[in-house]
Amino acid sequence: MRILVTNDDGVRSPGLEALVEVALEFGEVKFAAPDRERSACGHAMTLNDPLRTKDVIIHGVEGCEVSGVPVDCVNVGLTVLWPEGCDLVLSGINNGPNLGFDITYSGTVAGAMEACINKIPALAFSMGVLNHKDPVHFETAQQWIRENLKYLLALELPPRTFLNINIPNLPLPVELQTRVVPMGQRVYEDRVELRHDPWGRPYYWQGGNVIIDRSDTGTDLEAIRQGFVSVTPITLDWTNHEAIPLLANQLGSKQTSS
Numbered sequence: 001m002r003i004l005v006t007n008d009d010g011v012r013s014p015g016l017e018a019l020v021e022v023a024l025e026f027g028e029v030k031f032a033a034p035d036r037e038r039s040a041c042g043h044a045m046t047l048n049d050p051l052r053t054k055d056v057i058i059h060g061v062e063g064c065e066v067s068g069v070p071v072d073c074v075n076v077g078l079t080v081l082w083p084e085g086c087d088l089v090l091s092g093i094n095n096g097p098n099l100g101f102d103i104t105y106s107g108t109v110a111g112a113m114e115a116c117i118n119k120i121p122a123l124a125f126s127m128g129v130l131n132h133k134d135p136v137h138f139e140t141a142q143q144w145i146r147e148n149l150k151y152l153l154a155l156e157l158p159p160r161t162f163l164n165i166n167i168p169n170l171p172l173p174v175e176l177q178t179r180v181v182p183m184g185q186r187v188y189e190d191r192v193e194l195r196h197d198p199w200g201r202p203y204y205w206q207g208g209n210v211i212i213d214r215s216d217t218g219t220d221l222e223a224i225r226q227g228f229v230s231v232t233p234i235t236l237d238w239t240n241h242e243a244i245p246l247l248a249n250q251l252g253s254k255q256t257s258s
């Protein structure tokens, strides 16, 4: 099996190394990752700058760093590293969670999404780090991938679907249990914080505190909060199919009667 690994934390991140290492147990691996951290770039793509690459070796695996974002890396990886075709794209392991609406910002998820657009099975992995001061236990994600990847690959997922997976940030040894859950709602307060520079000029820092909504049950957020691995199937089709008859009734009838 030919595997392409990517991420959004950059080519030097320990999460990429951990994913390359565990992927090697399943097939032939190559990687293409951003030359620096590009978290929260979403599904961006570089159009107005050249993409420069540099060969890099991790765990004896040949790959490259790319002067771009995860989408660029996947496209370079599929074109340059695996011109003969690729069977699986793994993105991560992200140094933090990608839960609820956060997946719309996530470069990690975008890497998997780009593979899915190219009709290649794809999985995005993120560590459910709830306190950013905690050490990150990538080895726990490695163990879960080791135990579960073959089952995930045997799944017959609907077309245009990839998986967003978050692993609780617990140290080994741990017996991990998995929940298949929909994405929840991750809401922030104080999203833009006002600060002042040494000259008293205002500036803003974006981030904010997460409001943990305890009523958001049965979701990826709850699964991670309770120490489970969350697996969420994501579809490329963003259409709200329920809204189509409603809109068609309103707009469609208006158009025909005018």
Ligand code: MN
Residues within 6 Å of the ligand: 008, 009, 038, 039, 040, 094, 095, 108
């Ligand atoms: Mn990241």
